Amino acid sequence: MTALLDVTGLHVALGRGRGRTEILHGVDLTVAPGEIVGLIGETGSGKTTLARAVLGLVRAHSGSIAIDGREVSGLRRSALRAFRRGGAAQYVFQDPLRSLDPERTVFDTLIEGLAVRGGHSRAELREAAREVARLVSLPPGLLPRHPGELSGGQRQRVAIARAVAVDPRLLICDEPVSALDASTRITILELLLRLRETRDLGVLLITHDLGSLGGVADRVVVLYHGQVVETGTTEEIFLAPRHPYTRLLVTSVPSIGDAEPPDPELRRALRAEVRGLTAHP
Numbered sequence: 518m519t520a521l522l523d524v525t526g527l528h529v530a531l532g533r534g535r536g537r538t539e540i541l542h543g544v545d546l547t548v549a550p551g552e553i554v555g556l557i558g559e560t561g562s563g564k565t566t567l568a569r570a571v572l573g574l575v576r577a578h579s580g581s582i583a584i585d586g587r588e589v590s591g592l593r594r595s596a597l598r599a600f601r602r603g604g605a606a607q608y609v610f611q612d613p614l615r616s617l618d619p620e621r622t623v624f625d626t627l628i629e630g631l632a633v634r635g636g637h638s639r640a641e642l643r644e645a646a647r648e649v650a651r652l653v654s655l656p657p658g659l660l661p662r663h664p665g666e667l668s669g670g671q672r673q674r675v676a677i678a679r680a681v682a683v684d685p686r687l688l689i690c691d692e693p694v695s696a697l698d699a700s701t702r703i704t705i706l707e708l709l710l711r712l713r714e715t716r717d718l719g720v721l722l723i724t725h726d727l728g729s730l731g732g733v734a735d736r737v738v739v740l741y742h743g744q745v746v747e748t749g750t751t752e753e754i755f756l757a758p759r760h761p762y763t764r765l766l767v768t769s770v771p772s773i774g775d776a777e778p779p780d781p782e783l784r785r786a787l788r789a790e791v792r793g794l795t796a797h798p
């Protein structure tokens with residue numbers, strides 16, 4: 518099966534002049550249709566940079582990024598804009614309050630992607646907003662409200678609904694639940710599971726919390742200092758992690774490994790091993 522997202526040998530450098538630094542050092546990653554792939558890594562490892570490169574918000578200096586079979590890394594600005602408007606890949610941010618326009622009602626937010634494309638009557642837009650709100654279990658009574666009048670979980674549903682409204686093939690969710698309480702986290706993650714079922718969406722789920730991927734992600738990609746150090750099914754990563762950084766992550770999740778309390782000696786040894794790894798050769 519053709520991968521929905523196929524990133525190969527991706528190198529990205531950021532900053533200007535002497536401050537320019539390579540952030541991603543030859544990253545390979547795939548997401549298939551209907552697959553949820555967790556991308557995990559500590560702060561500064563390059564997760565958001567990778568997402569931004571996929572969306573064409575930062576340029577790759579080498580490597581390739583194909584979305585639904587279309588190479589997007591070398592597109593010119595106008596072609597990239599047209600590709601973005603097409604909506605094949607959508608981004609859901611960690612903090613919906615910052616990504617949602619406080620002046621726009623939920624209804625206007627949900628239809629903005631479709632309205633930009635044009636060709637829809639007001640009645641069709643209204644029906645599309647209702648349908649997508651239903652899909653993410655947002656009560657229709659919330660449609661006239663503004664983001665400031667919603668709970669954190671409702672806002673994140675609006676952000677996901679806005680992304681889904683343009684019928685994307687790929688959803689990139691950057692820490693979508695880290696600002697939410699435990700029960701709201703579960704409902705948002707369940708929502709992602711439902712969307713991949715009903716829409717055959719591919720989802721790249723970015724997080725620094727390995728525990729949140731259990732029961733949600735099919736596969737996990739571990740990013741460390743801008744390099745993929747391990748990839749495996751979620752079960753493989755949880756039960757038989759190979760790289761010291763992955764092993765350290767696994768010992769940090771108390772519920773993994775039959776509720777055995779994490780062994781402090783093992784964690785100390787792993788931390789020392791990870792510290793000793795050269796960042797990028």
Ligand SMILES: Nc1ncnc2c1ncn2[C@@H]1O[C@H](COP(=O)(O)OP(=O)(O)OP(=O)(O)O)[C@@H](O)[C@H]1O
Binds near residue numbers: 540560562564566725
């Ligand atoms: N515009 C920029 N110019 C220079 N360096 C940058 C720029 N944006 C990010 N960086 C650096 O790139 C590295 C990776 O940042 P990135 O935001 O991709 O990490 P992350 O894994 O998403 O971290 P977090 O989990 O904290 O969001 C960091 O060292 C960061 O300081």
